[in-house]
Amino acid sequence: MNIDNKIESRKPPVATTGFIGWLRINLFSNWFNTIVTLLVAYFLYQIIPWFLDWAIFSADFIYNYKGERIIDRSFCSRVANPEEYHAACWSIIIVRFYQFIYGFYPVEQVWRVNVTYFLLAIALIPLLVEQLPYRKHLIKFTIIFPIIAFILLYGGFGFEIVPTNKWGGLLVTLVLGVFGIALAFPLGIILALGRRSKLPVISMVCTLFIEFIRGVPLITLLFFGMVMLPLFLPEGINMDGLVRVLVAVTLFQAAYMAEVIRGGLQAIPQGQYEAAQSVGLSYWQMNRKIILPQAIRITIPSIVNTSIGLFKDTTLVIIIGLLDLLGIGRGALADATWMGLSNEVYVFVALVFFIFTFGMSRYSLYLENKLKTGINMGAD
Amino acid sequence: MKKLLSILAVSVFAFSANAGTLDDVKNRGFLKCGVTTGLIGFAAPDDSGNWAGFDVDVCRAVAAAIFGDSSKVEFTTTTGKSRFPTLASGEIDMLARNTTWTLSRDVNLGFEFVGVNYYDGQGFMIPSALGVDDATGLDGATVCIQTGTTTELNLADFFRANNISYEALPIETNDEARENLFAGRCDVYTTDASGLSATRAQADNPNKWVVLPNIISKEPLGPLVRHGDHQWGDVVRWSLNTMIIAEELGVSSANVDDSKSSNIPEVLRLLGVEGGYGEMLELSNDFAYNIIKQVGNYSESFDRNIGPDTPLGIGRNLNALWTDGGILYAPPFR
Numbered sequence: 183m184n185i186d187n188k189i190e191s192r193k194p195p196v197a198t199t200g201f202i203g204w205l206r207i208n209l210f211s212n213w214f215n216t217i218v219t220l221l222v223a224y225f226l227y228q229i230i231p232w233f234l235d236w237a238i239f240s241a242d243f244i245y246n247y248k249g250e251r252i253i254d255r256s257f258c259s260r261v262a263n264p265e266e267y268h269a270a271c272w273s274i275i276i277v278r279f280y281q282f283i284y285g286f287y288p289v290e291q292v293w294r295v296n297v298t299y300f301l302l303a304i305a306l307i308p309l310l311v312e313q314l315p316y317r318k319h320l321i322k323f324t325i326i327f328p329i330i331a332f333i334l335l336y337g338g339f340g341f342e343i344v345p346t347n348k349w350g351g352l353l354v355t356l357v358l359g360v361f362g363i364a365l366a367f368p369l370g371i372i373l374a375l376g377r378r379s380k381l382p383v384i385s386m387v388c389t390l391f392i393e394f395i396r397g398v399p400l401i402t403l404l405f406f407g408m409v410m411l412p413l414f415l416p417e418g419i420n421m422d423g424l425v426r427v428l429v430a431v432t433l434f435q436a437a438y439m440a441e442v443i444r445g446g447l448q449a450i451p452q453g454q455y456e457a458a459q460s461v462g463l464s465y466w467q468m469n470r471k472i473i474l475p476q477a478i479r480i481t482i483p484s485i486v487n488t489s490i491g492l493f494k495d496t497t498l499v500i501i502i503g504l505l506d507l508l509g510i511g512r513g514a515l516a517d518a519t520w521m522g523l524s525n526e527v528y529v530f531v532a533l534v535f536f537i538f539t540f541g542m543s544r545y546s547l548y549l550e551n552k553l554k555t556g557i558n559m560g561a562d
Numbered sequence: 563m564k565k566l567l568s569i570l571a572v573s574v575f576a577f578s579a580n581a582g583t584l585d586d587v588k589n590r591g592f593l594k595c596g597v598t599t600g601l602i603g604f605a606a607p608d609d610s611g612n613w614a615g616f617d618v619d620v621c622r623a624v625a626a627a628i629f630g631d632s633s634k635v636e637f638t639t640t641t642g643k644s645r646f647p648t649l650a651s652g653e654i655d656m657l658a659r660n661t662t663w664t665l666s667r668d669v670n671l672g673f674e675f676v677g678v679n680y681y682d683g684q685g686f687m688i689p690s691a692l693g694v695d696d697a698t699g700l701d702g703a704t705v706c707i708q709t710g711t712t713t714e715l716n717l718a719d720f721f722r723a724n725n726i727s728y729e730a731l732p733i734e735t736n737d738e739a740r741e742n743l744f745a746g747r748c749d750v751y752t753t754d755a756s757g758l759s760a761t762r763a764q765a766d767n768p769n770k771w772v773v774l775p776n777i778i779s780k781e782p783l784g785p786l787v788r789h790g791d792h793q794w795g796d797v798v799r800w801s802l803n804t805m806i807i808a809e810e811l812g813v814s815s816a817n818v819d820d821s822k823s824s825n826i827p828e829v830l831r832l833l834g835v836e837g838g839y840g841e842m843l844e845l846s847n848d849f850a851y852n853i854i855k856q857v858g859n860y861s862e863s864f865d866r867n868i869g870p871d872t873p874l875g876i877g878r879n880l881n882a883l884w885t886d887g888g889i890l891y892a893p894p895f896r
Contacts, residue, residue, distance in 0.1 A: 264766040286611040409647040503639040516600025518873045522764035
């Protein structure tokens with residue numbers, strides 16, 4: 183082998199590699215893209231510095247421009263001196279942070295909420311990290327977590343009862359979102375299987391239920407839970423307001439979840455059913471081991487999609503008088519101490535919602551990559 | 563559907579009426595009061611999560627009358643849509659939530675308005691730069707108006723009766739109206755006068771805005787209870803009346819202890835020194851003393867929450883005592 187003859191491999195042209203190459207390929211590949219890039223860049227240039235200045239660099243946090251501690255709106259720089267100052271006054275969020283996170287939960291009991299938040303994080307770990315020792319046992323904890331959370335938050339078993347009308351803020355948003363999604367998922371699977379059942383009674387009941395729930399807006403169900411449900415209960419039994427709302431939210435989500443999962447079930451080739459039956463699996467074994475794992479796998483994007491939708495829909499509960507994160511924000515604005523700072527409140531609430539929904543969508547992407555949902559089922 | 567709902571509502575009230583709301587409340591140990599989800603000056607949670615406001619004070623007065631402790635109230639937040647079902651289902655004992663007293667609400671929905679704590683009315687707010695000092699001068703103005711409300715109908719009537727024209731800019735919420743008005747997209751905002759004052763108070767420079775003197779509708783706002791439990795209705799009615807009578811007699815939270823040795827007979831009756839008026843209501847005889855001591859009289863509550871020294875800066879006007887040119891009037895305490 184003649185080593186001396188080796189031709190030095192040349193570097194690729196500068197125009198196709200590195201940062202400049204990336205720019206050329208992605209942003210300036212033709213005249214139309216170039217114009218769009220420039221327009222977007224100009225737009226961002228106009229918006230981002232202005233927003234960062236409003237939200238961070240010129241904003242009031244604890245002290246105003248005179249160095250005074252802000253205790254009500256009149257101390258905010260933009261209220262005290264509107265001619266010169268226009269930036270955000272985050273003190274409304276800082277002073278009322280407790281309310282935004284816990285609502286009116288009694289201070290001496292609030293450790294219970296903190297423990298619940300902490301346990302929620304623990305319960306999520308086995309769902310997020312696959313290579314975890316004892317993952318199977320941790321999943322069991324995840325499954326019983328709702329019961330533990332209920333006892334911790336509401337009380338009983340030696341804990342002082344904290345009635346749900348003291349709950350509020352992020353606590354209510356998370357309770358409705360997490361419990362609603364967690365309870366609706368199994369219910370949705372059962373409904374989806376039921377709708378495809380060969381027994382006419384079961385399939386009709388499930389179809390009726392799904393179509394009825396899907397046929398009305400969430401608001402209607404919330405009102406139904408709030409107003410009509412107590413009328414059906416025997417006298418003297420007073421179902422908790424939050425539980426009634428949770429029932430409505432769960433039923434609503436279950437109906438949508440059922441249709442999403444049914445879509446997945448229908449995408450499974452008939453051969454899979456026949457193969458499962460031919461090796462002698464029962465109906466439940468077939469669904470649990472063969473059909474559902476595949477069906478759920480291909481419907482992950484849709485499941486997360488409806489879950490994110492539900493999480494945002496929880497703000498509707500303000501219409502029936504529950505103070506969720508957004509409701510607490512509006513309550514703060516209705517206090518003469520802080521009124522008029524609506525931009526700050528709505529930006530903060532939007533940010534919190536974004537963090538949660540963005541987290542959910544990243545989780546969905548992670549699952550999709552892990553399970554490679556995109557690939558053809560038959561060739562798998 | 564409406565009829566069906568009210569029949570259901572009435573049948574629910576029929577059950578709860580048998581139990582006796584006052585006894586229920588006493589046994590429970592606290593009052594359940596319905597308030598708004600937040601309205602500046604009338605009801606809102608403060609920084610430490612305690613509810614405060616002009617409507618909230620009515621709830622606190624009733625709690626003080628029953629328990630001698632104005633803090634024994636649990637507040638349930640209600641919206642314009644949920645307030646009536648919540649009261650009808652017995653989830654709350656009373657509603658103090660800037661609700662206009664109308665015939666249909668009083669009769670058809672099966673409720674009982676026990677009095678009026680605030681006489682409101684629809685008014686107009688404009689930029690002072692417009693230079694108009696009477697609503698009849700608003701010919702051709704663009705008006706921000708909440709759609710589907712009675713204010714919309716009142717507005718149309720007013721402009722038609724005065725033979726002037728306007729252009730409506732339909733909006734949904736107070737916030738939206740405020741932004742549109744401050745941005746100059748409409749010349750006029752019309753809603754209840756108390757709401758206008760709240761909107762004005764949120765402006766960067768409130769002096770740039772004026773609320774015109776024209777009031778074009780009657781909006782008597784007051785607390786209400788379920789129809790049929792008259793004993794309970796009496797308790798709420800006389801808790802509110804006590805605040806008004808106390809102002810009339812000059813008894814306030816500051817001088818209520820000294821007033822016990824007053825030589826005015828009605829003051830002595832009010833404070834339970836003479837007569838057994840509390841017992842008639844199945845309350846303690848010093849119920850009025852507790853209300854005045856802990857919540858204050860009508861003017862104290864007014865000044866604290868919505869009066870001229872608050873950001874809202876609402877004048878007494880119609881809500882002044884009948885002796886001061888207003889129409890606030892409570893039957894005698896005897």
